[in-house]
Amino acid sequence: MTGPLTLDMVAGKMKEFGNSELVRKNRIRITTTPDKVHDTIKTAQAMLGCDRLITISAVDNTRTLELIYHLTGPHRMVLSIAIELTRDQPAIPTTSDILPPAAIYERQIHDLFGITFTGNTNLNRIMLNEDWPANEFPLRKDWKPGPDTFYGGIKVERT
Secondary structure, three states: OOOOHHHHHHHHOOOOOEEEEEOOOOOOEEEEOHHHHHHHHHHHHHOOOOOOOEEEEEOOOOOEEEEEEEEEEEOOOOEEEEEOOOOOOOOOOOOOOOOOHHHHHHHHHHHHHOOEEEEOOOOOOOOOOOOOOOOOOOOOOOOOOOOOOOOOOOEEOOO
């Protein structure tokens, strides 16, 4: 699809996955659930021509963690697929099997937010040092450095 995407077009093709809204004149947001992420992306690829992953964003909005997959195509519209996850043990299926570039973003998000991408076999550290304490995710709003803990070889001391 090379013509422009409209909110009505997207809402019609994606209605089974969740609500669609026009965020800006060149951005449409679809809110869906973790169990529908694969089908939502596959439908966006097949029916809307969204064949490129721009990035995956992660947001800590205090009560939940949110993932936003930003896709585009020849139409130059950005389709943002948003999914909310619970804070305690956040997990979602990997999308690297249908969007290979997603693997690197999943590693970064896992490292910094602690979101698990089930099916991704390479969630090794990529952003933080290897000696970073386990289960500490510095981009979560509730994270605080532990007393007398080493972060990247630097000891945090509390006075």
